[in-house]
Amino acid sequence: MQFIDLKAQQERIREGLKKSYEDILSHGRYIMGPEISKLESELGSYIGSKHTLSCSSGTDALSLALMALGVGVRDAVFTTAFSFFASAETIALLGATPVFTDIDEKTYNIDSERLRERIEKTIEEGKLTPKAIVTVSLFGLAADYDEIKKIADEFDLKIIDDSAQSFGGIYKDRKACTLGDIGCTSFFPAKPLGCYGDGGAVFTEDEELFEIMKSLRVHGKGSDKYDNVRIGLNARMDTVQAGVLLEKLKIFDDELSKKQEVAKRYGDHLSKYVEVPVVANGYKSAWAQYTIKLKGLEREELLAHLKKRGIPTAVYYVTPMPLLKAFEYLQPTAKDYPVAVNASKKVMSLPMHAYLTDDDFERIFGAFDDFYKGNNG
Numbered sequence: 001m002q003f004i005d006l007k008a009q010q011e012r013i014r015e016g017l018k019k020s021y022e023d024i025l026s027h028g029r030y031i032m033g034p035e036i037s038k039l040e041s042e043l044g045s046y047i048g049s050k051h052t053l054s055c056s057s058g059t060d061a062l063s064l065a066l067m068a069l070g071v072g073v074r075d076a077v078f079t080t081a082f083s084f085f086a087s088a089e090t091i092a093l094l095g096a097t098p099v100f101t102d103i104d105e106k107t108y109n110i111d112s113e114r115l116r117e118r119i120e121k122t123i124e125e126g127k128l129t130p131k132a133i134v135t136v137s138l139f140g141l142a143a144d145y146d147e148i149k150k151i152a153d154e155f156d157l158k159i160i161d162d163s164a165q166s167f168g169g170i171y172k173d174r175k176a177c178t179l180g181d182i183g184c185t186s187f188f189p190a191k192p193l194g195c196y197g198d199g200g201a202v203f204t205e206d207e208e209l210f211e212i213m214k215s216l217r218v219h220g221k222g223s224d225k226y227d228n229v230r231i232g233l234n235a236r237m238d239t240v241q242a243g244v245l246l247e248k249l250k251i252f253d254d255e256l257s258k259k260q261e262v263a264k265r266y267g268d269h270l271s272k273y274v275e276v277p278v279v280a281n282g283y284k285s286a287w288a289q290y291t292i293k294l295k296g297l298e299r300e301e302l303l304a305h306l307k308k309r310g311i312p313t314a315v316y317y318v319t320p321m322p323l324l325k326a327f328e329y330l331q332p333t334a335k336d337y338p339v340a341v342n343a344s345k346k347v348m349s350l351p352m353h354a355y356l357t358d359d360d361f362e363r364i365f366g367a368f369d370d371f372y373k374g375n376n377g
C-alpha cells in the first residue's frame with residue numbers, strides 16, 4: 001500500500017508519457033519548448049484564470065507573487081501558523097516579516113478573527129507596513145476566502161492564495177488558485193497534480209502583475225533576456241515537466257472524483273474513533289492529504305501500530321511554522337498559536353489517492369478497529 005500511489009498512476013498514462021518524452025527528444029527545446037505554452041493554456045482554462053504562468057516550483061511561484069506585489073524590507077505579510085515552511089520562508093527571504101496567525105480548529109486554515117487582530121496589532125505597533133496576506137488552502141481545502149477578502153479590503157492588503165495543496169479544489173463555484181490577487185500552486189510529485197520533478201504555476205486576472213511575473217521568471221527580462229529591467233529569478237519550468245503534466249491533466253478529474261469516494265469511505269468508518277475532515281457546503285477538497293485529528297495523545301502508539309500493519313502514514317505538521325528554529329529571530333511564543341500547537345500534537349494523515357483497493361480499506365479499518373478496541377497485536 002502506498003501513501004500516494006504514483007506508480008499505479010504512471011502505469012495508467014505510461015504510453016502517453018513515452019510519446020511526450022519522444023516528442024521532446026525530437027524537437028530538443030528543453031527550455032520553454034512548445035509544451036510550456038500548451039500547458040499554460042490548458043491550466044488556465046481548467047482553473048478559469050485569465051493569465052497563467054508556469055514556473056519552477058510552488059516556492060518560486062510564491063516568490064514571483066510576492067516580488068510582483070513589491071514585498072520587501074519592513075513590510076508585514078500575514079500568513080497562517082500551520083503550513084509548509086515555504087509559505088512563510090518566501091516572505092522572509094525578501095526581507096519582509098511573516099506575521100503568523102492561528103488557525104481554525106476544524107479546517108486548519110487561517111482564522112479570520114485572529115487575522116484581523118494580528119493586522120490591528122501590527123498597525124498599532126507601527127514598525128512594519130502591512131502589505132499582503134498569504135492564505136493557504138491546507139490539505140486540499142480552500143481557506144474562507146470571502147471573510148479574508150473583507151479584511152483585505154478593509155486594510156488595503158493584497159491576497160496571495162497559496163493553493164499548493166489544493167489544485168482542483170473548489171470554493172463557492174470558483175477553483176482554488178483564483179481566490180486571491182495572485183494564485184500559486186505546486187506540481188511537486190506528491191501534490192494533487194504533480195510532475196516528475198519540481199514545478200509550479202501562478203494565476204492572476206491582473207495583466208500588469210502577470211507581465212511583471214513573466215519578466216521576473218527570466219531574470220527580470222525586458223524586451224529580451226539580455227535586457228534586464230529588474231532583479232528577478234531563474235524560475236522557468238522544464239519542458240519535460242510540462243509534457244508530464246499535460247498527460248496527468250487528462251486523468252486529473254477522474255482521480256479527483258475517486259478521491260472524493262475515498263474520503264467518504266474513510267469518514268464513514270473512522271468518525272467513531274477520531275475527528276475526520278469537515279468539508280462545508282460550497283467547498284470541494286482536492287484531498288492533498290486525508291488528515292484526521294485524534295481525540296487524545298495516542299498518536300505515537302497509533303502510528304507504530306499502523307506501521308506494523310504495513311499502512312503508511314505521515315504527520316503534517318509536527319511543528320507550527322512560527323516555532324521552527326528558522327523563525328526563532330521573530331521571538332514567537334507557543335501561547336499565541338494554541339490551536340496550531342494542539343493540532344500539531346494530534347493530527348496525522350492516511351494514504352490518500354485514487355488507487356486504494358477494497359483490500360487496502362479492509363486493512364486500514366481493521367487496524368483502526370483493533371487499535372481502538374484495545375487489540376494492539
Ligand SMILES: *Cc1c(COP(=O)(O)O)cnc(C)c1O
Pocket residue numbers: 057058059060083084086087136162164165186187188198199200
Ligand atoms: C508544497 C508546498 C509549497 C512549496 O511547493 P514546492 O513546489 O515544493 O516548492 C508551498 N506551500 C504549500 C502550502 C505547500 O504544501
